[in-house]
Amino acid sequence: MAIKVFKKITTGGMPRERLLQRLAEAGIQHNDYARVLFNDQHFTTSEPHQGNLVVVAVKELGLNDGGTSSEIFAAASRQGLALCTLELAAHFRLQYMDQPEGPYLTxxxxxxxxxxxxxxxxxxxxxxxxxxxxxxxxxxxxxWEPASAFAFLINRRKDLCRLPLLPE
Structure with a gap:
């Protein structure tokens, strides 16, 4: 499976309160579960850095009948993909303002x-x-359904990334 970078993301460099303010200023809505996650001790902020995100459907990871989160994450890891932080999700939302109407992106x-x-x-x-x-x-x-879409980071450790990248 070849992957294509979906979006280069800049994350970090902003305290949680400022990040919440930026989301509100951009008109981005959130639910009660999002508020719980923003208040979680594991929602940490980092120094500014960049990463490349890919979006893959569960079936593209070889799970043709769908899979649990654990199965999906393990299959993604075998393909050189890494999990995202909670902080990254908020920055991704701010940097993906042209998301089309329709299905969600986990x-x-x-x-x-x-x-x-x-x-x-x-x-x-x-x-x-x-x-x-x-x-x-x-x-x-x-x-998760085979068509469910997930965003992952391309693992920075080149020795773990086994997928050829398509040109952007």
Whole structure:
């Protein structure tokens, strides 16, 4: 499978409060689960840096019948892709203002708590013209559809990245 960089993202360099302010100024909506994640101790901010994001459907990772989050993340890792931070999801939302109307895009990230009732991470969506950064919950046995789209980082460790990159 060849992958193409979907978006080069600049993340970090902004305290959580400023990031929330920027999201509000941009008219981006969020739900209660998103607020819980923003207040989580694992929502940390970093120094500015860049990363390349790819968007892949579950079936593109070889999971033709769909898969659980764990199966999806393991398949992505074998392909040289890495999970995103919660902070990156917020910056991605701010830098992907032209998202088309329609299906959501889940930002692949590690769950911060081993609690089925606690939000897993974020997804991006444009619904009825409104941009959203929403938190979501999925149980460990939830099967994602083969067409479900996830955003991953291209792993910076070249020895782990086995996918040929298509030109941007």
């Amino acid at each position: 930002v692949a990230s590690a769950k911060t708590r081993d609690d089925e009732e606690y939000p897993n991470g974020f997804y991006l969506r444009r619904l009825n013209g409104t941009l959203w950064l929403r938190g979501y919950r999925a149980t460990s046995d939830y099967i």
